[in-house]
Amino acid sequence: MAVILKGKEVAQAKKPGIMERVRTLKTMDICPALNIVMVGDREDAHAYTKGASKALSACGIGCHAANFPEDIKQDKLLKRISAMNNDPLVHGILVMRPIPRSIEWNAVERVISPDKDVDCITTHNLSRIFKGEQGGFNPCTAQAVIEVLAHYGVSVEGKKVAVIGRSLVVGKPVAMLLLQKNATVTICHSKTTRLDRITSAADIIVAAAGMPGLIGAEHVKKGSIVLDVGINMVGGKLVGDVDYDRAAQYAAMITPVPGGIGSVTTSVLMENILTAAERLAGKPG
Amino acid sequence: MAVILKGKEVAQAKKPGIMERVRTLKTMDICPALNIVMVGDREDAHAYTKGASKALSACGIGCHAANFPEDIKQDKLLKRISAMNNDPLVHGILVMRPIPRSIEWNAVERVISPDKDVDCITTHNLSRIFKGEQGGFNPCTAQAVIEVLAHYGVSVEGKKVAVIGRSLVVGKPVAMLLLQKNATVTICHSKTTRLDRITSAADIIVAAAGMPGLIGAEHVKKGSIVLDVGINMVGGKLVGDVDYDRAAQYAAMITPVPGGIGSVTTSVLMENILTAAERLAGKPG
Numbered sequence: 001m002a003v004i005l006k007g008k009e010v011a012q013a014k015k016p017g018i019m020e021r022v023r024t025l026k027t028m029d030i031c032p033a034l035n036i037v038m039v040g041d042r043e044d045a046h047a048y049t050k051g052a053s054k055a056l057s058a059c060g061i062g063c064h065a066a067n068f069p070e071d072i073k074q075d076k077l078l079k080r081i082s083a084m085n086n087d088p089l090v091h092g093i094l095v096m097r098p099i100p101r102s103i104e105w106n107a108v109e110r111v112i113s114p115d116k117d118v119d120c121i122t123t124h125n126l127s128r129i130f131k132g133e134q135g136g137f138n139p140c141t142a143q144a145v146i147e148v149l150a151h152y153g154v155s156v157e158g159k160k161v162a163v164i165g166r167s168l169v170v171g172k173p174v175a176m177l178l179l180q181k182n183a184t185v186t187i188c189h190s191k192t193t194r195l196d197r198i199t200s201a202a203d204i205i206v207a208a209a210g211m212p213g214l215i216g217a218e219h220v221k222k223g224s225i226v227l228d229v230g231i232n233m234v235g236g237k238l239v240g241d242v243d244y245d246r247a248a249q250y251a252a253m254i255t256p257v258p259g260g261i262g263s264v265t266t267s268v269l270m271e272n273i274l275t276a277a278e279r280l281a282g283k284p285g
Numbered sequence: 286m287a288v289i290l291k292g293k294e295v296a297q298a299k300k301p302g303i304m305e306r307v308r309t310l311k312t313m314d315i316c317p318a319l320n321i322v323m324v325g326d327r328e329d330a331h332a333y334t335k336g337a338s339k340a341l342s343a344c345g346i347g348c349h350a351a352n353f354p355e356d357i358k359q360d361k362l363l364k365r366i367s368a369m370n371n372d373p374l375v376h377g378i379l380v381m382r383p384i385p386r387s388i389e390w391n392a393v394e395r396v397i398s399p400d401k402d403v404d405c406i407t408t409h410n411l412s413r414i415f416k417g418e419q420g421g422f423n424p425c426t427a428q429a430v431i432e433v434l435a436h437y438g439v440s441v442e443g444k445k446v447a448v449i450g451r452s453l454v455v456g457k458p459v460a461m462l463l464l465q466k467n468a469t470v471t472i473c474h475s476k477t478t479r480l481d482r483i484t485s486a487a488d489i490i491v492a493a494a495g496m497p498g499l500i501g502a503e504h505v506k507k508g509s510i511v512l513d514v515g516i517n518m519v520g521g522k523l524v525g526d527v528d529y530d531r532a533a534q535y536a537a538m539i540t541p542v543p544g545g546i547g548s549v550t551t552s553v554l555m556e557n558i559l560t561a562a563e564r565l566a567g568k569p570g
Binding site for chain 2: 123124126127129130131157158160166168172175176179182184185186187188189191192193198201
């Protein structure tokens, strides 16, 4: 039977380190805090904010929701984000997506300070990932994949990894992070033919396509590691991209949904906020 | 026998379009020109400059060599490059690598205007490639691979491509350009185990490792397309990464070295200079 890679265990293991860093910052009179920017009134965005706020509070990190009306003018929104860049009480800025069509995403991306870009949406931080440079912020979900592998002692060097999905939020950055760790990475997507042949030759599968049930038994090599990044609502139930019960029959290790990668994302977000706060305080990150 | 993909044919086909664009610019009193920045006195850099200058001149494009002494101070070099950014007679800036250790590459990269960055070394243009955005400049050699495939009518959509090499000059950008065209791309490198298994499953191989003889008969699937980006001097002779005679027995199409990808690189450089000149003149690129 496959070993279940539990995101909660990874998050739990990270907690003491996070609390320690928060304590150290507080001795310097710094209360690390995130601003979540939300444009329009979206139920899923509220749910995310509520969850994040709860998790961050539990670790002593502030979480402020900046909700703007759907019809806010772009220049006004940019000015408000710009003010957050200059606010010493804000250490991280996260913009909920999607944003209304009246606002250009590129303009939002350009206005955020790379120093507070804790979800890695700026050109500055994305290009660092492409170049393989350290010292920026990695996208939380992509980094969560790396953290789960590290926690369970999985080395990716020389391993064949199939990443399914090529978004800038997960697929492309996770491919670059794994490549940086000397994995041989194949990037698959909706136009990939015979996906099963590629994934069943892989030692590690990272499913980030947003398609429930995409990865079944025939996609998984015996003894492989399956990481499910998918978050899909099917019949009111949260499911990943992997048909868990079938894939688990062949995989040596597998992440469940919920309780897998998603459970580690918030820990990575907190670590990014702390890194931002430490750097802004002039402490080496 | 394999079809030989001749770079010179591709370059020849591009020439009339290049000449036409030069003519149009000249009617606007614009003489498109490149500045090649060279620090220190290196034989290979002189050879490159001489070759590029000759090719550019033949198409009516200016090519100026800006040679600086090995011991130039970084701030002085940056000031000189900065002056080129503001010089309306310069449309493209190319910095020969390697540069002396006393100069930080990142500082050079940061000072060049993205609008004149015809070899795609700036964060701005590299991040565009990572994001899959149009409108920047692509690295000349990576784009030359795309041009050769296009010239010979090869569609990469749905094809399996093995890219060998992960440099920012060729490997990573060519992987992103091919991914953008819906290829399924595997990025291989020095830590890849059983490279032969990966390449022999690929429909297209792009060899950009800088290792002579890396790709032999056992690496090539019957009917595949082999693109050799390697430029290596062995015993005074220019060779690629592919053992041409052996690989050609199995490949359906193959590029030679010399006379393959390298012959197209200068054409792409010229097109980038013209695009820069057109944009700087306010003409849509």
